[in-house]
Amino acid sequence: QVQLVESGGGLVQVGGSLRLSCLVSERTSSYVMGWFRQAPGKEREFVSVISRSGVSTSYSDSVKGRFTISRDNAKNTVYLQMNSLKPEDTAVFYCAARAGAAISKTWDEFNYWGQGTQVTVSS
Numbered sequence: 001q002v003q004l005v006e007s008g009g010g011l012v013q014v015g016g017s018l019r020l021s022c023l024v025s026e027r028t029s030s031y032v033m034g035w036f037r038q039a040p041g042k043e044r045e046f047v048s049v050i051s052r053s054g055v056s057t058s059y060s061d062s063v064k065g066r067f068t069i070s071r072d073n074a075k076n077t078v079y080l081q082m083n084s085l086k087p088e089d090t091a092v093f094y095c096a097a098r099a100g101a102a103i104s105k106t107w108d109e110f111n112y113w114g115q116g117t118q119v120t121v122s123s
Contacts, residue, residue, distance in 0.1 A: 009117030022095030
């Protein structure tokens with residue numbers, strides 16, 4: 001069973017930055033990796049995804065230009081650098097792994113999930 005452990009969440013002021021990390025128990029080079037988030041009372045939504053090699057990335061419109069996804073397959077770790085944070089970014093952020101090469105933005109196409117890390121942006 002693949003295990004994913006997120007870290008790096010916390011409380012930050014508007015305009016601040018955080019970097020989330022996701023440590024995977026297996027070789028990340030086998031998986032497309034994604035970040036999703038879920039705010040209270042809302043559905044889980046796509047944030048960003050990165051291909052197995054790291055060459056291809058995609059972002060939701062709401063975070064494009066502010067967030068950057070990256071990966072270090074040698075460390076089995078995926079990152080989400082979040083800049084210019086807004087109150088509407090407040091959510092639990094989840095890391096997810098998808099077996100195979102196809103990039104997806106749909107949460108139910110990902111096979112493995114972390115427990116989530118809380119990000120709170122205060123105004």
